Amino acid sequence: MRLLLSLLLLLLPTPLLAQWKMAETERFRVYADMPARKLEQRAALLEDFHALLVRATGRDLPPGSPPLDVFLVSDMAQASPWRPVDPRVSGFYRASSGRISAFAMEDLPDSRIPDLAQTLLLHEYAHHFLLGASRNAYPAWYVEGFAEYYSTARFGNDSIDYGLASPVRAQTLVRAPWIPLERLLARDPSLLRGDDSAIFYAQSWLLTHYLFRAPGMRGRLSDYLKAYAAGADPVEAFRTHIDPDFRAFEAKLRRYVVREATYSRFNRIDETRPTVRITELPASASTMLMPMIAIEQGVPPDRREEALADLRQRAARFPGDPLALRALALGELQLGSPMAAADLLDAQLARTPDDADLLRWRAQAARLLGQPEVARTYLLRAMRANPQDWRTALAYSRLYRSTAQPMPDQALEALMKAYRLAPQVNDVVLDAALALANAGRTGEAAQVLEPLAWAPHGGPASELAQRMLVKARAGDVAGVQGQVEDLRRQQIAGGQIGRRR
Missing domain, CATH: 1.25.40 (Serine Threonine Protein Phosphatase 5, Tetratricopeptide repeat)
Incomplete structure (x- = not known):
C-alpha cells in the first residue's frame, strides 16, 4: 500500500515538482514553468517580433531601454494574486513604478484559433513598443488597431508574414452591429469595456489595416495622427485628413474586409538568431515569484493585510531561501513594517552588496523611516550598481520632488x-x-x-x-x-x- 501511494504521488502533478525558469535575451526576460527548449523558442520569437516592428515602422526603443519582463502562466489568476482578473482575459500589460511587465497564458489548448496565446502576447508587446518608440498621443482605435495588426504575424524559417487577417476580429465584424464611426473615433474609454469591447477591437483592427494598406491612405493617416497629437478634435480631424463622408467610408471598409484585404511578407535576410540564456529558478519560485511581482506592481488597499499574511505564510515554507527572503522583505516594505523590511534587506545586502533592487528597496525603507540622507546614500549605490535602472533614477528624483x-x-x-x-x-x-x-x-x-x-x-x-x-x-x-x-x-x-x- 505504501509503495502504491508513493508511485501515485510521483505521477500526480504538484507545485513541489514545478521548475520555473527565466529565458533572457537582449530585450526580454521571459519567466515560465515549461521545458527549456519551449521557453527558449518563446523568447526568440519575441526578439523576432521586435525586429519586425523596427523594420516595419522605422522606429525603435531608446538605447538602454530595460528588458521587458514577460510572465507565461497556466492560469491568469496566478498572474494577479489579490487583484481579480476577468476570467475572459488571456493576457495583459501592466506598467507601474515597480515594474513593467506583460502577462500571457502559456497555451490555450481549447481554443479553435491556432496560436491565439501567441497572438495575445504579441499584442501586449506591440503596446509597449508603440509608446516607447514614439512618445506621441494616439487615438484609442489606433493604439488597439496597431497592436491587432502586427500581433497576427507569423514567423517561418525563410520569411515573416504580417498584416494577416484576424479570424476572431473578422468573425465579430460579420456577426455584431458596428459602432458608428463618429463614436469609434471619439475619445470614449467606455468602448474598451463592456458589451462594445469586442466590436471596438474588431473595427479598430479593420480601420488600421485599411489605412496601413489601401492605396494612398498612409499619408492621410500620418496627417490625421499629427493633427490628433496636436489636440485637434478626433472626429473633425478624420473628416479633414481622411474622408469627410463617413457613410461612404464605412462602405469602403465593408468591401475591403471581404474582398480587398492583403498581407505582407518579408524574406529573411542573413541574420543571426538571438542569444537566449536559460536560468533555472529555485524551487521557491513556484510559490514566491508571482506574489512578489504582484507586490511590486501594487496591491489594492483593501487586500493589503490579506496579502501580507499570505506572503509571510508562503515565505515560512522556505526558511533561508534567498528568493523567499527577497519577497518577504518587499512585502514588509510595501505592506507592513519598514523597520522589519530594513532588517531583512540589511541581512541580504551583507551577502550581495551590489544588488540594485535590494539597494533601491533599502532606500525606500530609509525614506519611510524619516532618513532621507541614508536613502540618498543607498540610491547612489544602486545607480552605480545598475546605471540603466529607471526605477532607481525615479526614486532618486523623488528625494527632491516638490510641487x-x-x-x-x-x-x-x-x-x-x-x-x-x-x-x-x-x-x-x-x-x-x-x-x-x-x-x-x-x-x-x-x-x-x-x-x-x-x-x-x-x-x-x-x-x-x-x-x-x-x-x-x-x-x-x-x-x-x-x-x-x-x-x-x-x-x-x-x-x-x-x-x-
Whole structure:
C-alpha cells in the first residue's frame, strides 16, 4: 500500500515538482514553468517580433531601454494574486513604478484559433513598443488597431508574414452591429469595456489595416495622427485628413474586409538568431515569484493585510531561501513594517552588496523611516550598481520632488532619464511633467503629458494628465502645480498618504 501511494504521488502533478525558469535575451526576460527548449523558442520569437516592428515602422526603443519582463502562466489568476482578473482575459500589460511587465497564458489548448496565446502576447508587446518608440498621443482605435495588426504575424524559417487577417476580429465584424464611426473615433474609454469591447477591437483592427494598406491612405493617416497629437478634435480631424463622408467610408471598409484585404511578407535576410540564456529558478519560485511581482506592481488597499499574511505564510515554507527572503522583505516594505523590511534587506545586502533592487528597496525603507540622507546614500549605490535602472533614477528624483520648487539639475537629469527609459509608466510621466513645468519648460511638459492624457483606457492618471495638459499648453506653471496639489490633498483626506513605521 505504501509503495502504491508513493508511485501515485510521483505521477500526480504538484507545485513541489514545478521548475520555473527565466529565458533572457537582449530585450526580454521571459519567466515560465515549461521545458527549456519551449521557453527558449518563446523568447526568440519575441526578439523576432521586435525586429519586425523596427523594420516595419522605422522606429525603435531608446538605447538602454530595460528588458521587458514577460510572465507565461497556466492560469491568469496566478498572474494577479489579490487583484481579480476577468476570467475572459488571456493576457495583459501592466506598467507601474515597480515594474513593467506583460502577462500571457502559456497555451490555450481549447481554443479553435491556432496560436491565439501567441497572438495575445504579441499584442501586449506591440503596446509597449508603440509608446516607447514614439512618445506621441494616439487615438484609442489606433493604439488597439496597431497592436491587432502586427500581433497576427507569423514567423517561418525563410520569411515573416504580417498584416494577416484576424479570424476572431473578422468573425465579430460579420456577426455584431458596428459602432458608428463618429463614436469609434471619439475619445470614449467606455468602448474598451463592456458589451462594445469586442466590436471596438474588431473595427479598430479593420480601420488600421485599411489605412496601413489601401492605396494612398498612409499619408492621410500620418496627417490625421499629427493633427490628433496636436489636440485637434478626433472626429473633425478624420473628416479633414481622411474622408469627410463617413457613410461612404464605412462602405469602403465593408468591401475591403471581404474582398480587398492583403498581407505582407518579408524574406529573411542573413541574420543571426538571438542569444537566449536559460536560468533555472529555485524551487521557491513556484510559490514566491508571482506574489512578489504582484507586490511590486501594487496591491489594492483593501487586500493589503490579506496579502501580507499570505506572503509571510508562503515565505515560512522556505526558511533561508534567498528568493523567499527577497519577497518577504518587499512585502514588509510595501505592506507592513519598514523597520522589519530594513532588517531583512540589511541581512541580504551583507551577502550581495551590489544588488540594485535590494539597494533601491533599502532606500525606500530609509525614506519611510524619516532618513532621507541614508536613502540618498543607498540610491547612489544602486545607480552605480545598475546605471540603466529607471526605477532607481525615479526614486532618486523623488528625494527632491516638490510641487512648487524646481529640482536640482542632477535630480531633474535622473528623472528625465527615467522618462526616456520608461515613458509607459504613469508616475514617471506625471513626475516629469511637473518637474519640467516647475523649471519653466511648460511646452516640454505638454509634450510629455499628451500620450497619457489621451491614453485609450483612461483612468484617474489620464484625467489628471488632461487637466495638467490644459494648464501646460497655456504656459500656466501655477495651474500645473495646482492640479497636483489638489490631487495630493484628496489623497491625504482619503488616507492614501501617510508614514508607516
